[in-house]
Amino acid sequence: DAGITQSPRHKVTETGTPVTLRCHQTENHRYMYWYRQDPGHGLRLIHYSYGVKDTDKGEVSDGYSVSRSKTEDFLLTLESATSSQTSVYFCAISETDRGNTEAFFGQGTRLTVV
Amino acid sequence: AQSVSQHNHHVILSEAASLELGCNYSYGGTVNLFWYVQYPGQHLQLLLKYFSGDPLVKGIKGFEAEFIKSKFSFNLRKPSVQWSDTAEYFCAVVRSSNTGKLIFGQGTTLQVKP
Numbered sequence: 001d002a003g004i005t006q007s008p009r010h011k012v013t014e015t016g017t018p019v020t021l022r023c024h025q026t027e028n029h030r031y032m033y034w035y036r037q038d039p040g041h042g043l044r045l046i047h048y049s050y051g052v053k054d055t056d057k058g059e060v061s062d063g064y065s066v067s068r069s070k071t072e073d074f075l076l077t078l079e080s081a082t083s084s085q086t087s088v089y090f091c092a093i094s095e096t097d098r099g100n101t102e103a104f105f106g107q108g109t110r111l112t113v114v
Numbered sequence: 115a116q117s118v119s120q121h122n123h124h125v126i127l128s129e130a131a132s133l134e135l136g137c138n139y140s141y142g143g144t145v146n147l148f149w150y151v152q153y154p155g156q157h158l159q160l161l162l163k164y165f166s167g168d169p170l171v172k173g174i175k176g177f178e179a180e181f182i183k184s185k186f187s188f189n190l191r192k193p194s195v196q197w198s199d200t201a202e203y204f205c206a207v208v209r210s211s212n213t214g215k216l217i218f219g220q221g222t223t224l225q226v227k228p
Contacts, residue, residue: 040123042204042219043218045215048216090158092158102148102160103160105157105159106157
């Protein structure tokens with residue numbers, strides 16, 4: 001398996017609290033992604049990064065922010081968690097800039113907002 | 115907006131039946147295409163990928179997919195499914211000219227009855 005670690009793996013938080021999920025890679029891949037997985041919606045892209053300090057929005061970016069200060073770390077922050085953000089979050093990494101490689105996925109973080 | 119559509123949301127088959135899962139994408143230009151599988155409780159794993167060349171791509175576990183550019187399609191097939199193929203299947207697309215933005219379809223849940 002590719003060297004991707006997501007932390008925490010499970011989290012329960014209260015509505016209105018800030019939450020940060022961390023994705024750490026040891027592969028030195030350029031691209032990193034955050035997805036959320038919900039029944040009936042597949043994987044939806046939240047934000048992605050194409051280099052240190054280079055990020056862009058995905059399909060469902062509202063309510064989320066990201067930061068990438070180092071190649072190996074990509075942080076996803078929910079500034080004020082809502083129940084609609086209860087989901088399973090996956091981080092992924094890939095290498096080349098023309099998609100000519102596969103994306104490798106982390107194990108996922110199950111977030112419950114109560 | 116970029117989109118990926120998977121026509122079948124839930125498929126139920128008996129062992130040894132043939133499988134075909136549809137995938138269409140909505141934009142032109144050069145694309146790279148992927149099929150991923152997610153077994154229960156696990157993260158996504160790559161089944162197969164298409165970048166260029168022969169439009170018929172063979173992947174792991176007896177899966178194959180055919181890229182038909184004129185139809186914007188990349189359908190997944192397997193001649194004879196097994197109970198162990200029970201999983202969720204995702205089609206994904208990245209535009210070669212894009213900065214690695216990888217978009218997934220909604221997913222298809224396959225249930226294989228023994």
